[in-house]
Amino acid sequence: MAFTGVRVLLCLLCVVHASLQQQSPPKKKPAKKDATSSAAIDEIKQQIEDILQELSLLKEQQALQTVCLKGTKIHGKCFLAVNEKKSYHTANDDCISKGGTLSTPLNGDENDSLYDYMRKSIGQEAQVWLGINDMMSEGSWKDVTGTNIKFKNWETEITTQPDGNRSQNCAVLSGTANGKWFDENCRAEKPFICEFNIV
Numbered sequence: 001m002a003f004t005g006v007r008v009l010l011c012l013l014c015v016v017h018a019s020l021q022q023q024s025p026p027k028k029k030p031a032k033k034d035a036t037s038s039a040a041i042d043e044i045k046q047q048i049e050d051i052l053q054e055l056s057l058l059k060e061q062q063a064l065q066t067v068c069l070k071g072t073k074i075h076g077k078c079f080l081a082v083n084e085k086k087s088y089h090t091a092n093d094d095c096i097s098k099g100g101t102l103s104t105p106l107n108g109d110e111n112d113s114l115y116d117y118m119r120k121s122i123g124q125e126a127q128v129w130l131g132i133n134d135m136m137s138e139g140s141w142k143d144v145t146g147t148n149i150k151f152k153n154w155e156t157e158i159t160t161q162p163d164g165n166r167s168q169n170c171a172v173l174s175g176t177a178n179g180k181w182f183d184e185n186c187r188a189e190k191p192f193i194c195e196f197n198i199v
């Protein structure tokens with residue numbers, strides 16, 4: 001699809017080039033004709049802009065498809081595991097550079113899906129960063145956009161998470177605790193899972 005777009009774009013560029021060549025020398029042509037060809041060029045320019053927009057959209061869709069194929073797809077989003085240990089900030093930057101964010105489950109179903117995918121892709125007893133932290137204000141847990149989270153899944157049966165106060169401001173999902181969350185030191189290095197919204 002993208003190649004077709006490029007080919008159409010090239011053809012249009014040829015047309016624009018030809019039109020510009022036809023225009024010269026402009027002095028000999030009547031003013032009315034100049035206005036007509038200028039309008040035609042504007043129209044072609046607009047068409048090229050539209051094609052470029054469509055092309056970038058196609059590229060985005062293609063990238064997203066690749067992510068979903070490599071990772072896993074749930075309702076409204078795809079997860080892609082990165083099995084390399086990184087600090088919270090580095091992991092967050094890595095997801096952003098891939099066009100996503102650190103995974104942030106919004107409800108129990110999403111948390112279960114993320115937990116299942118983590119066990120399959122990273123390990124049964126792994127811990128992965130979530131896109132959730134209380135760096136700005138102690139005890140006020142926010143997602144990567146700075147919005148207060150509504151869904152929480154802290155481990156509270158054996159321990160009373162979050163319990164790290166100011167020394168632990170980033171959240172992880174734990175495989176050993178059946179997908180429950182713990183707060184952790186943001187500088188700790190953990191694998192992570194990026195999420196990508198499907199539009």
Ligand SMILES: [Ca+2]
Binds near residue numbers: 139183
């Ligand atoms: Ca804290």
